[in-house]
Amino acid sequence: MNIVVCLKQVPDTNEVKIDQKTGTLIREGVPSIINPDDKNALEEALRLKDSNGAHVTIVSMGPPQAQIALREALAMGADEAILVSDRAFAGSDTLATSNTLAATIRQLDYDVIFAGRQAIDGDTAQVGPEIAELLGLPQITYVEKVEVINSGLKVRKAWEDGYEDIEVKTPVLLTAIKELNEPRYMNIKNIFGMYQEKEIKTWNADDIEADKTVLGLNGSPTKVKKSMTKEPKGQGELIQLPPKEAAQFVISKLKENHFI
Amino acid sequence: MNFTLTKEQEFVRQMVREFAINEVEPLAADIDVTERFPRETVDKMARYHMLGIPIATKYGGAGGDNLSYAIAVEELSKKCATTGVILSAHTSLCAGPIDMFGTEEQKMKYLVPLAKGEKLGAFGLTEPNAGTDASEQQTTAILEGDNYILNGSKIFITNGGEADTYVVAAMTDKSKGTRGISCFIIEKDFEGFSIGKHEDKLGIRASSTTELVFTNCMVPKENLLGKEGKGFGIAMKTLDGGRIGIAAQALGIAEGALEESTKYMKERKQFGKPLSAFQGLQWMVAELDVKVECAKLLVYKAAFNKDNGLSYSVEAARAKLFASETAMEVTTKAVQIFGGYGYTKEYPIERMMRDAKITEIYEGTSQVQKMVIAANLLK
Numbered sequence: 001m002n003i004v005v006c007l008k009q010v011p012d013t014n015e016v017k018i019d020q021k022t023g024t025l026i027r028e029g030v031p032s033i034i035n036p037d038d039k040n041a042l043e044e045a046l047r048l049k050d051s052n053g054a055h056v057t058i059v060s061m062g063p064p065q066a067q068i069a070l071r072e073a074l075a076m077g078a079d080e081a082i083l084v085s086d087r088a089f090a091g092s093d094t095l096a097t098s099n100t101l102a103a104t105i106r107q108l109d110y111d112v113i114f115a116g117r118q119a120i121d122g123d124t125a126q127v128g129p130e131i132a133e134l135l136g137l138p139q140i141t142y143v144e145k146v147e148v149i150n151s152g153l154k155v156r157k158a159w160e161d162g163y164e165d166i167e168v169k170t171p172v173l174l175t176a177i178k179e180l181n182e183p184r185y186m187n188i189k190n191i192f193g194m195y196q197e198k199e200i201k202t203w204n205a206d207d208i209e210a211d212k213t214v215l216g217l218n219g220s221p222t223k224v225k226k227s228m229t230k231e232p233k234g235q236g237e238l239i240q241l242p243p244k245e246a247a248q249f250v251i252s253k254l255k256e257n258h259f260i
Numbered sequence: 261m262n263f264t265l266t267k268e269q270e271f272v273r274q275m276v277r278e279f280a281i282n283e284v285e286p287l288a289a290d291i292d293v294t295e296r297f298p299r300e301t302v303d304k305m306a307r308y309h310m311l312g313i314p315i316a317t318k319y320g321g322a323g324g325d326n327l328s329y330a331i332a333v334e335e336l337s338k339k340c341a342t343t344g345v346i347l348s349a350h351t352s353l354c355a356g357p358i359d360m361f362g363t364e365e366q367k368m369k370y371l372v373p374l375a376k377g378e379k380l381g382a383f384g385l386t387e388p389n390a391g392t393d394a395s396e397q398q399t400t401a402i403l404e405g406d407n408y409i410l411n412g413s414k415i416f417i418t419n420g421g422e423a424d425t426y427v428v429a430a431m432t433d434k435s436k437g438t439r440g441i442s443c444f445i446i447e448k449d450f451e452g453f454s455i456g457k458h459e460d461k462l463g464i465r466a467s468s469t470t471e472l473v474f475t476n477c478m479v480p481k482e483n484l485l486g487k488e489g490k491g492f493g494i495a496m497k498t499l500d501g502g503r504i505g506i507a508a509q510a511l512g513i514a515e516g517a518l519e520e521s522t523k524y525m526k527e528r529k530q531f532g533k534p535l536s537a538f539q540g541l542q543w544m545v546a547e548l549d550v551k552v553e554c555a556k557l558l559v560y561k562a563a564f565n566k567d568n569g570l571s572y573s574v575e576a577a578r579a580k581l582f583a584s585e586t587a588m589e590v591t592t593k594a595v596q597i598f599g600g601y602g603y604t605k606e607y608p609i610e611r612m613m614r615d616a617k618i619t620e621i622y623e624g625t626s627q628v629q630k631m632v633i634a635a636n637l638l639k
Contacts, residue, residue, distance in 0.1 A: 068267075075271055186275040188332075189309040189322040191268050 037116025306377025354381025
């Protein structure tokens with residue numbers, strides 16, 4: 001089985017601060033990590049490799065420094081990593097990103113494509129589904145369980161109030177949520193072995209044979225107009241009353257403000 | 261001169277740090293109280309090749325270096341010094357001497373499962389009457405046919421009750437003094453070998469510290485490690501390596517306590533402002549920070565020397581002396597910063613202080629490190 005995992009390096013948003021003047025993220029000095037949902041996607045690919053045997057290839061679009069995230073994926077047990085990196089990709093929105101990744105994946109053999117549900121720096125959840133559309137594949141999003149069966153895969157898709165079990169033939173694209181699994185750590189033996197045994201392939205816009213008009217800023221129908229932070233809530237009011245009186249107090253406040 | 265870690269070393273730090281936060285820290289307070297050996301943690305460490313970091317891949321190891329191993333002990337010890345010493349004793353004191361002095365057959369039979377983490381290792385040198393004066397070995401090993409017959413006992417053996425493989429020193433010829441000491445590889449199931457008293461300790465309470473008892477214990481002569489009569493040198497060389505591990509453990513304890521202290525200083529308010537606003541305490545943590553950094557440089561240098569084929573005996577002694585005394589000072593002052601809360605089990609600081617003390621004692625007391633350093637200065 002050939003598995004492709006789409007993976008993005010993102011700033012660790014737990015560590016990110018907002019520039020109060022411009023409303024944008026301050027990225028300097030913020031550690032970069034593998035996007036958490038993508039790590040679940042990678043873990044599931046590695047589990048399929050452990051149980052059924054598979055070749056796991058990581059694909060990432062990003063600047064050269066994203067190599068470090070691909071190295072981490074190799075240290076976790078991936079077989080191969082491809083970084084798609086080119087100035088032509090700068091300013092990509094989700095559609096241009098999907099065009100880039102889909103063109104990359106077209107160069108590869110695949111039975112299953114895994115992506116994370118969404119990236120913590122953008123929260124769009126669009127890239128996985130868009131890749132499936134561009135490749136003409138079935139897709140199942142919000143995946144919380146994967147099983148290999150004779151005809152393909154049996155996949156559990158999470159809903160807010162339940163789940164759906166779906167049997168699907170490969171090739172297929174799945175997007176992972178954190179409930180899918182608990183990602184493993186890097187293996188120390190892989191950490192030392194990978195620098196001798198594995199190279200990260202770097203592909204540019206020519207290598208992926210994509211139509212250049214659908215890449216980067218030119219291929220991006222959406223533009224960020226403005227980013228802003230939410231107004232911080234004011235200081236709350238702490239009341240210390242017995243439960244009954246506290247409830248009455250809350251109700252009176254809600255009425256006072258015309259919420260009820 | 262380059263103070264930057266390699267990418268591999270950085271990844272090892274990242275991996276062990278994540279492991280320590282998720283798998284080790286949640287158990288630390290509990291196993292300190294119950295003295296339960298964290299076997300599940302050891303199994304997980306094995307899965308990630310943490311138990312054979314500096315051992316070559318052909319012997320089942322991760323094919324890494326001693327500095328990465330030291331970083332692993334350091335990161336574990338930030339959260340739990342017990343877990344740190346389990347790794348240190350296993351790697352430096354058992355896998356280490358077999359790697360350095362074992363025959364190819366011994367390495368295949370004993371080093372491979374140790375490095376893979378299928379077996380846990382321990383080392384037995386100390387006896388009731390042979391502590392700092394390790395030359396006073398009372399345990400005897402008499403060659404009879406194809407076996408050595410061992411009689412005697414070892415005390416204070418780290419991983420004692422939990423290990424599968426032991427490297428043990430014994431007298432093969434008492435008339436020759438230290439030149440009559442030899443080392444042996446012992447399996448836990450050897451006839452005549454048993455585990456004696458389990459120690460009830462001040463710190464590192466979940467590490468298994470026991471007596472090893474040999475009563476006509478039959479050891480096949482092919483389990484002699486190195487040559488007969490060379491055991492004292494093997495033990496001393498083993499301890500040189502072990503001191504890097506213990507120094508790394510002490511460094512980790514000190515760093516862990518300092519991290520907890522600065523975090524607490526920013527949260528805790530007295531006189532209407534956080535503790536971090538008081539200059540007396542600012543100076544205290546600044547001084548501790550400098551000592552921690554000095555300890556780190558000494559530990560890393562000793563490991564670097566070992567990795568690069570340079571002498572590391574004095575370097576390891578310096579590192580262990582300074583790092584262990586720094587651990588004691590930082591943890592003691594950390595309790596002071598936490599005040600009454602620091603004295604309780606509500607915070608990890610009192611445990612860190614209890615754990616720190618042993619680093620000034622085992623694998624050579626601070627005084628022994630000074631002997632090693634002075635002997636080199638005055639030779």
